[in-house]
Amino acid sequence: MSVTVRIPTILRTYTGGQAEVSAEGATLSEVISDLEKNHTGIAARVLDDQGKLRRFVNVYVNDDDVRFEQGLETATPDGAGVSIIPAVAGG
Numbered sequence: 001m002s003v004t005v006r007i008p009t010i011l012r013t014y015t016g017g018q019a020e021v022s023a024e025g026a027t028l029s030e031v032i033s034d035l036e037k038n039h040t041g042i043a044a045r046v047l048d049d050q051g052k053l054r055r056f057v058n059v060y061v062n063d064d065d066v067r068f069e070q071g072l073e074t075a076t077p078d079g080a081g082v083s084i085i086p087a088v089a090g091g
Contacts, residue, residue, distance in 0.1 A: 001026050001078040005035060007042075008086055014042040023082070028061060029072040031082060046084060056087040 005023050007015050015021050021039065025031035036043035048054050052072070059066045060083040066074040076082060 001076055001080070003031055003076045003078070003080045003082050005031065006081065006083045008084055010086060011042055011045055011084065014039045014045070025076055027072065028059065028066055028074045028076055028082070031076050032072070058085045058087060059083065060085065 001024065003023055003025070005021050007019055007021060012018065021035070023031045023034040023038070025034050032043050032046060046054060046057055046059070053059060053066070060081075061069070061074050061076055062080050064074075066072070
């Protein structure tokens with residue numbers, strides 16, 4: 001399944017400056033693996049040392065927060081949009 005992944009500015013150094021890239025996979029986990037294969041280093045910014053989504057990174061599949069779906073096992077149907085959004089803190 002081919003999806004479009006929207007890359008936040010802070011991670012675009014891994015995608016050669018591209019704001020959107022294509023990735024393959026039937027689940028979010030597979031999509032992240034494909035991203036890592038084609039854009040080395042990006043998975044370490046999205047996943048922690050245990051292979052789970054980092055606490056301060058939000059990921060959406062077609063506007064649905066994967067934390068309220070199946071996490072890394074959330075389905076990524078063909079043509080889906082995946083958004084990686086780092087949390088912003090401050091006061």
